[in-house]
Amino acid sequence: MAEPMKIRARLQGDTADVRILMMHPMETGQRKNSKGDLIPAHFIKHVVVTHNGKTVLDAEWTQAISRNPFLGIRVKGAKAGDKIGVTWTDNKGDTRTDEVAVAAGS
Amino acid sequence: MNKVRRHFLKLTGGAGALTVAAASGLFASGAAFAANRNEAALTARGMQDVLKHLGVSNMTDSKDIAITAPDIAENGAVVPVAVASKIPNTESIAIVAEKNPSPLAATFDIMPGSDAYVSTRLKMGQTSDVRAIVKAGGKYFTAVKEVKVTVGGCG
Numbered sequence: 080m081a082e083p084m085k086i087r088a089r090l091q092g093d094t095a096d097v098r099i100l101m102m103h104p105m106e107t108g109q110r111k112n113s114k115g116d117l118i119p120a121h122f123i124k125h126v127v128v129t130h131n132g133k134t135v136l137d138a139e140w141t142q143a144i145s146r147n148p149f150l151g152i153r154v155k156g157a158k159a160g161d162k163i164g165v166t167w168t169d170n171k172g173d174t175r176t177d178e179v180a181v182a183a184g185s
Numbered sequence: 186m187n188k189v190r191r192h193f194l195k196l197t198g199g200a201g202a203l204t205v206a207a208a209s210g211l212f213a214s215g216a217a218f219a220a221n222r223n224e225a226a227l228t229a230r231g232m233q234d235v236l237k238h239l240g241v242s243n244m245t246d247s248k249d250i251a252i253t254a255p256d257i258a259e260n261g262a263v264v265p266v267a268v269a270s271k272i273p274n275t276e277s278i279a280i281v282a283e284k285n286p287s288p289l290a291a292t293f294d295i296m297p298g299s300d301a302y303v304s305t306r307l308k309m310g311q312t313s314d315v316r317a318i319v320k321a322g323g324k325y326f327t328a329v330k331e332v333k334v335t336v337g338g339c340g
Binding site: 094105107124134138139140143145148149150152153154155172 | 219222223228262264265267282285287289291292293295298299300302306307308309
């Protein structure tokens with residue numbers, strides 16, 4: 080099972096500033112290991128972000144997104160305690176979903 | 186059934202048909218699992234093909250698209266790029282690193298009512314223009330920013 084994402088969602092007014100760090104090698108398929116063999120491509124292809132179950136962002140990715148991908152978005156009309164869900168699916172069909180509650184702003 | 190398991194089972198349900206297709210060589214690129222909606226554009230090798238597969242026949246330069254990225258990226262493997270669109274009814278944002286082997290790095294569909302802002306980190310092989318292509322109200326708009334790369338991030 081893939082490592083959990085780190086998700087922070089903090090209110091700024093009525094918008095949640097959401098920062099997501101996904102743990103994934105995002106291998107391009109062009110790198111070689113120490114034996115000179117190509118390391119197969121292994122990367123997140125699809126990301127969905129939901130706010131209280133409703134999709135707010137649907138992203139399609141390639142190997143050009145950096146290792147341990149970062150995604151920052153802003154969710155409008157959010158309140159403290161609202162649920163932000165993130166799901167990623169990679170080219171091998173592995174998937175991971177994590178969820179956090181929006182934290183009140185400072 | 187928990188959500189993750191249900192999602193995974195939904196994916197593997199289609200795997201039978203896909204493995205037959207993969208064996209028959211349909212997925213030559215090795216991406217044997219679910220193809221993205223924009224797969225052709227995401228795997229296209231040059232800007233012209235990217236634009237063709239995205240369905241962009243023409244795009245208008247727009248000052249309402251802000252690209253935040255470093256002038257000089259020390260490490261081409263991790264280049265922070267953020268795109269904010271103030272164009273009303275922004276439906277999607279595509280981020281392109283024009284000199285990458287597959288220039289289209291990612292597409293983001295913004296659901297109605299959501300903020301047209303995304304921030305991520307790209308791999309860039311060399312100094313290149315980073316271009317944002319925004320689809321809004323059925324039309325395409327674009328902005329570009331050059332990012333110099335001192336150490337390339339692809340290999």
